[in-house]
Amino acid sequence: MTFVEDRAVVTGVGQSQIGRRIGRTGVDLALEAAERAVAHAGLTFDDIDGIASYPGPVAAEGGFVGATTHDIRDAFGLRTRWHVSGVETSGQIGTMLDAAAAVASGRATHVLCFRSVWEATAQASGRAAALTTKSARAGGHSEFRVPFGAASPANWIGMYAQRYMHEFGLTREQIGKLVINTRKNAALNPNAIYRDPMTMDDYLNARMVSWPFGLYDCDIPADGATAVIVSRREAADGLANPAISIEAAGAALYERHSWDQRADLTTMASHDATASMWETTKFTAGDVDFATLYDGFSYLCIQWIESFGFAEHGKVGPFLDDEDNYRLEGRLPINPHGGQLSAGRLHGYGFVHEACVQLWRQAGDRQIAKDVELAAVGVGGGPEAGCMLLHLA
Amino acid sequence: MAQPEGRMLPEVTPDSREFWTGGFENELRIYRCQACRQWIHPPVGACWKCRSRDVAPEVASGRATVAAYSINHHPWFPAFPPPYAVAAVELDEAPGVRLTTCLVDVDIAAVEVGMPVEVVFDEQDDVALPLFRPVTA
Numbered sequence A: 001m002t003f004v005e006d007r008a009v010v011t012g013v014g015q016s017q018i019g020r021r022i023g024r025t026g027v028d029l030a031l032e033a034a035e036r037a038v039a040h041a042g043l044t045f046d047d048i049d050g051i052a053s054y055p056g057p058v059a060a061e062g063g064f065v066g067a068t069t070h071d072i073r074d075a076f077g078l079r080t081r082w083h084v085s086g087v088e089t090s091g092q093i094g095t096m097l098d099a100a101a102a103v104a105s106g107r108a109t110h111v112l113c114f115r116s117v118w119e120a121t122a123q124a125s126g127r128a129a130a131l132t133t134k135s136a137r138a139g140g141h142s143e144f145r146v147p148f149g150a151a152s153p154a155n156w157i158g159m160y161a162q163r164y165m166h167e168f169g170l171t172r173e174q175i176g177k178l179v180i181n182t183r184k185n186a187a188l189n190p191n192a193i194y195r196d197p198m199t200m201d202d203y204l205n206a207r208m209v210s211w212p213f214g215l216y217d218c219d220i221p222a223d224g225a226t227a228v229i230v231s232r233r234e235a236a237d238g239l240a241n242p243a244i245s246i247e248a249a250g251a252a253l254y255e256r257h258s259w260d261q262r263a264d265l266t267t268m269a270s271h272d273a274t275a276s277m278w279e280t281t282k283f284t285a286g287d288v289d290f291a292t293l294y295d296g297f298s299y300l301c302i303q304w305i306e307s308f309g310f311a312e313h314g315k316v317g318p319f320l321d322d323e324d325n326y327r328l329e330g331r332l333p334i335n336p337h338g339g340q341l342s343a344g345r346l347h348g349y350g351f352v353h354e355a356c357v358q359l360w361r362q363a364g365d366r367q368i369a370k371d372v373e374l375a376a377v378g379v380g381g382g383p384e385a386g387c388m389l390l391h392l393a
Numbered sequence B: 001m002a003q004p005e006g007r008m009l010p011e012v013t014p015d016s017r018e019f020w021t022g023g024f025e026n027e028l029r030i031y032r033c034q035a036c037r038q039w040i041h042p043p044v045g046a047c048w049k050c051r052s053r054d055v056a057p058e059v060a061s062g063r064a065t066v067a068a069y070s071i072n073h074h075p076w077f078p079a080f081p082p083p084y085a086v087a088a089v090e091l092d093e094a095p096g097v098r099l100t101t102c103l104v105d106v107d108i109a110a111v112e113v114g115m116p117v118e119v120v121f122d123e124q125d126d127v128a129l130p131l132f133r134p135v136t137a
């Protein structure tokens, strides 16, 4: 069994300029990423008849919503017949999975999927200032956390990390090895925001944000957009790149949408998404050649490592002790581009982009040397998660 | 609605009013399913466990244990000078039901999973925020 009966494939990807406070709008960045992805696939905008994005026009401040599908349709005069955006979905890639289903069922042929952020530019005056100068009260998902000074995901996710460390003996040094390796990979990525080498002392002595998270455990607001073209398989013949199959996808969310009520505080929704994915494929964790795993906070990557089954539940610390498990030349390279921690907070889509360019062997200096056919992509954190296996035989 | 200096108060909804105002009468009011007796937080008009719509606030003891914590060092709000301990505390009468809160009157170096705590209310404008402090007795 293959996701949507193997009728949906990835044919091209593109990214805009990526940086910190580059002074461009989220729409401008999304347009650039879209142009590059369409050209990369060997298509033109006349071929694009569907569009999908995360999160869509939700109430959010500080550059979180870089561009909506209507923004991009309007700017390029797209003639589309299928559209979706949403935030109540399976992680940031949820609507990309919907796009795959749309092309599989004939509602569209080539869907432009994108995510754009311009948080660095929009938050130039600081997130804390944005929070405390607002006159509004904390509502929605903030109501039961922000009034207690738990203002940031660093606080909410820090609590999960603390409990895991308490239960299983995971140490900051072990987390640091993952973060440092990610930075080492970023040094090979010309588009990564942070490329300077990091030592364990740098990591451990960095300013504390919310223990156990220091500065280098947290991604930093960035400006940048990523676009991915999802196409119907029959329409992918003769395009610029060999079609990448969406071999399997996991979209399950089995518990309440909450940051503190999950029955087992040492797991996250990533466990639900991966469990549902493995039920649908002949492949197993041992078949995966490399992985791109959401690391908006370092601990989220740790959750994805065990969710996919690359390490047993509770055993990610010992997995991280041996760098041969995850370095670029190792058994299962993780985040060859530098993840969100070093390459930039592109909010989920960066992991899809990297998985594809590695499978196409277009990753330049950071290309994984060994043959790679099967990539695991895990996106999201806390109560939000979505995952895929991408396959290029 | 007035906003006290340097903090963000909750937007009180019909579902959450008892939770946010019980503290004025020194009561920690938590929703509870009247069918299966499951405690529910945050408050909402159904029981996630048995799906009964017969739910109502009841008074909890206010005793809890720390299930997880994070020592915040970043100055998000002037009213919360760092460092301070953000914690998920699990209600004594309701294992698995947790409140995210801030620990007060506490040596942050001594915070640990399993630490017994009790509620203390911080009255701000029209709400009484349930904070928790170590049980000393």
Ligand SMILES: [Zn+2]
Pocket: B033, B034, B035, B036, B037, B038, B047, B048, B049, B050, B051, B052
């Ligand atoms: Zn019930």
